[in-house]
Amino acid sequence: MKDDFVPAGLTYMKKEFPIYDICRFSLTLEEDVTISNLAVYLKNLKSLHFPHRHDFYHLMLFTRGAGSHSIDFQQFSVKPYHFYFMAPGQVHNWHFEGDIDGYVINFSAVFFKSFLLDDEYLEQFAFLSGNVNYSVIDLTEELQPDVIRTIDRAVLEANTVHPFRLDSIRIMLLDLFILLAKVSKENEGLKLPENQPRATLKKFEKLIEKEYQTMRLPKQYAEKLFISPGYLNTICQDVLGISAGDMIRNRIILEAKRMLVNLSLTVSEIAWNLNFADNSHFCKFFKNHVGMSPKSFRKHTA
Template sequence: MTKFPVYNICNISASSTPPDEDILVEDFAQYISRHYAKLNYPHRHAFYHVVLFTAGKGTHTIDFKTFPVVAGQAYFMIPGQVHGWQFEGKVEGYIINFSETFFKSFLLNSSYLDQFSFFSGNCDEGVIQLKGPLHKEGELLMNEMLKAAEGRPVHEDLIRVLLLRFLILADEASGKKVANSIPNQKVLTLKTFRNLIEKNYRLLKLPNEYAALMYITPHHLNALCQDLTGQTAGELIRDRVILEAKRLLVNEEMTAAEIAWNLNFKDASYFNRFFKKATGLTPFEFRKQIK
């Protein structure tokens, strides 16, 4: 079975420098000049991925949704998301890749990054436009991180501080400030639900099954999801199943029946109906469209 390539920080680092398993900060034009041949094809990362564009244009597709690239735009991606680039001419900016453990020895709160809406895995929330003073400050922070990364040894703690400042700045630009506007317990409950979906979406497809795992009522779970996301619990589960189905449909060697089996549907016809109801296309039509 063909799968999306999965890159880690070491196998995507500059060959002229010793690889670091936890952090990579680089000028975006240089990064692309080395990797564009493979990064324009859909792929996954095993790390957090942050990009700030300062010049150039093109498109960036994240989990089958395409965004235009413009100056001042910041992208935030979590491990496992699928994306690819298509640029028109030269682009400039900064890129930061960091591991899931990069902040864990630095912050007492191991789930600190969960407060940022742009790290939810929702591609719409992961694209933020920095304007005016925020754009200028964002560039300055990125440039300081680049300098810290070019030193030997790499000043990782300085990069951590600067990166946290950039994340807080982006949170301000997003206008959401989740941590300040929503009680922390609600945020943690939603995060727990999303983590459970990520681990169990192939086997569990009903809200009451997840509510039982969380020791809350299905009504409470549904109300919380609608309050924080505008979607029902069932819709969040469905969207994750559909996303995985789309990822698998890119692999042309897999038949619809094999994908249905992979996602634990009782048969291919039920999977086809489920997919068409959610997307308006049959699996075959979707596969043909993305070609």
């Protein structure tokens, strides 16, 4: 497999489809956080290109309306009291039907940085992990009043002016996250025991995110983590039920899918952007793991 990829030092031109920063979605001059009623928010958005990515956390709670919403190519139905969570870098698309309302919360990756001593604090919330399997929470009737009450307070605070306004919003958002985490079965799915394997797995996941374009073999990651390839694979199998190699390949496939919905990129350009030696190796790799060719996937998702 290693020979399928170009040398790490190769340079190439890379084109991207829209990655919107938080300023594009701000209804005020505030750049790090936006909290608003969804109907008002949607009316103020013009000429968005779909699908697109964000460089910030994007949360949407629907209280009225229907339609569909896709996150990283997984399709969901839009229903009242479905809460969607998108992390920076994820690709999403929506199609709304009828009168849509609810709430939207956008905040930058650094919004909590000056407030929390632990830079990794938000990572314990599965719904903020960027894992599409934990991107939607169906709020129970019992939970709905507390969630709506918390968000309404945050919306009100976002429209006031006082010296502690941003800290007050941070507290309310953390209160919301903790409330959701306590009752969310999804969050239990990623809540691992506090032990060395968990810490190693988190380091591995971060390393994949940083190096997946040039490091393709588990032994390369194991070396950087100062563990054996066998132990790395054991951790992945025990905790996630997949191999270390599968984790690396899954990340490559996800990025390939994200690039394929950008119609300005040719398949050959995508192959080069993902560091494959040539187009044929990329197409073979993609078809083996997705079950269709890159061109077929592009037509299927168009």
